Amino acid sequence: MKNFLPYLKTLAFFEGLRDAEILGLAERFPRRRLADGEVLYEVGDPAGSAFVVVRGQIEVLSEGGQRISVAAAGDVVGLHELFRDEPRNLTTRAIGETGLFEIDRAVFAEACEARQPLDVVLVDRVAHFLAVKLRQMDGILEEVDPHVHAPVAVHAPKVDALEFKSHDRSADKVAPRPVKKRRWWQRKRTADDELQDRITELADKAGLTEIDSVKVRYGSEQPLHNNPSSMIRRG
Amino acid sequence: MVMSQEVDIRGARVFSGLTPDDFDALAQAGRRESYRPGETVFSGNLRAQSFFVIADGGVEVYRREIDGSQTVLARLGRGAAFGEAALLDGRPRKALGIAKGTTTCWVLDAGGLARLRAEQPVAATHLLANLARGMAYRLNRASTQATRVVDGRRTDSFSHGSSGVRRSLLDRLFGR
Structure with a gap:
C-alpha cells in the first residue's frame, strides 16, 4: 500500500x-x-x-x-x-x-x-x-x-418551529463565482484526470515502464512528484 | 457538563449518548461566551469556524439580502446547536446570527476541536459522530428532494429552476 x-x-x-x-x-x-x-x-x-x-x-x-x-x-x-x-x-x-x-x-x-x-x-x-x-x-x-x-441548525429542539420566510425574488441575483487558478499539478483530481489515467493504463498494457508512461503523457520526462498519480501501476 | 461560569448544556440533543468523561473533555476544549441583546454572535468571518450550543437565551439567524435587508432563517433557543458545518469545513458563513436577549453559548472553535482530537480522541469521536449523524439526516432529506426534481416530480420546497440549472447544481451536490 x-x-x-x-x-x-x-x-x-x-x-x-x-x-x-x-x-x-x-x-x-x-x-x-x-x-x-x-x-x-x-x-x-x-x-x-x-x-x-x-x-x-x-x-x-x-x-x-x-x-x-x-x-x-x-x-x-x-x-x-x-x-x-x-x-x-x-x-x-x-x-x-x-x-x-x-x-x-x-x-x-x-x-x-x-x-x-x-x-x-x-x-x-x-x-x-x-x-x-x-x-x-x-x-x-x-x-x-x-x-x-436550508435550515442552519441540526440539533434545534423543535425543527418544525424554524421559520422559513419568502422574500422578493427579484432581489435574488447569483453572484459570479470567483475563479481560483491553480497550476496543473495543484489541481484536485477531476474527471479529466481520468483520461490521463486511461493513457497510463494503456501504457501499462503495452508493457511500458512507469517512466515511459509519463513520457507518453507529456512528451518528455516530468518529475514524478509533480504528478503522483502517474506512479500508480494498474493490476 | 458544568462549564466554567455555570454553563450547563448536558441536556442538549447534540450531546446525547456522551459519557461523563466526554463532558469533562468537552468542558476543557470549549469555552463559555455571553452576548448582550442585539450583539452579533457570528457573521461572515466572525467566529467563522465555531460551533455553538445555546445554554441560555436565543439566537436569530438572518440571511443578508442584496438590497441590504435581512430575512429571518431561524430562531434558535436553549439547547439548539448550530455551526457544525462551518466548524468542519472552515468556510466563511453566509448567514448572520444575532443574540435575542442576554445569551450564553458553549463555543467550540477549530482550534479546540483539534486539541480535543489530539488529546481526547474518544470524546472527539463521540462528538463528531453526533455531528455527522445530524448532518447526514439533513443531507438525506435534501438529497431526496433533489432526486425528485430530476425525475420531474414536483415537491413543495424544491420545485423551481430549469432542468439545465438543476443538473449543474446537482452535479455540484453529488460531488462532480
Whole structure:
C-alpha cells in the first residue's frame, strides 16, 4: 500500500491527513473493483456502506434512472446512508473500470465507539465530507429556489418551529463565482484526470515502464512528484 | 457538563449518548461566551469556524439580502446547536446570527476541536459522530428532494429552476 501513498494523498478524502493515517485507513477499507457499467448498489437495496472512489468514476442515478451526477476519484458516494435504515434511494454504477474503498456500515458504527486510535480519523473524515456536501446543498437550495432556505441548525429542539420566510425574488441575483487558478499539478483530481489515467493504463498494457508512461503523457520526462498519480501501476 | 461560569448544556440533543468523561473533555476544549441583546454572535468571518450550543437565551439567524435587508432563517433557543458545518469545513458563513436577549453559548472553535482530537480522541469521536449523524439526516432529506426534481416530480420546497440549472447544481451536490 505504501506504493500508492503519493496517489492517495492527491485524493480529497485523504486531504490533510498524515501519511500513517492515510495508510492506516486505506489498509482498513475493503477494496472493491467494478467493471464498466457494473452496478454498485441500486434503489431498494438495504442501506449499507459508503464508498470512496479511488479510481475511475461512479455515476449516480435517480429512482427514475436519470443521471444525477458523476463522482470522480476522491469523492464519496452513499455517505449519508451510513446513518439511515431506509432502503437506498439512488442507484450507482461504474463508468469504466473503477476502484473503490468501502466504508462498511457496521465498521463505521464501531468506529463511532472510538475503540481504536484511527477511529477518530475515520469519523472526522466522514463528518468533514458531510459538512462539505451540506454546505453545497445549502447553496443549491438557495439557487434552485430562493424562497427556500436550508435550515442552519441540526440539533434545534423543535425543527418544525424554524421559520422559513419568502422574500422578493427579484432581489435574488447569483453572484459570479470567483475563479481560483491553480497550476496543473495543484489541481484536485477531476474527471479529466481520468483520461490521463486511461493513457497510463494503456501504457501499462503495452508493457511500458512507469517512466515511459509519463513520457507518453507529456512528451518528455516530468518529475514524478509533480504528478503522483502517474506512479500508480494498474493490476 | 458544568462549564466554567455555570454553563450547563448536558441536556442538549447534540450531546446525547456522551459519557461523563466526554463532558469533562468537552468542558476543557470549549469555552463559555455571553452576548448582550442585539450583539452579533457570528457573521461572515466572525467566529467563522465555531460551533455553538445555546445554554441560555436565543439566537436569530438572518440571511443578508442584496438590497441590504435581512430575512429571518431561524430562531434558535436553549439547547439548539448550530455551526457544525462551518466548524468542519472552515468556510466563511453566509448567514448572520444575532443574540435575542442576554445569551450564553458553549463555543467550540477549530482550534479546540483539534486539541480535543489530539488529546481526547474518544470524546472527539463521540462528538463528531453526533455531528455527522445530524448532518447526514439533513443531507438525506435534501438529497431526496433533489432526486425528485430530476425525475420531474414536483415537491413543495424544491420545485423551481430549469432542468439545465438543476443538473449543474446537482452535479455540484453529488460531488462532480
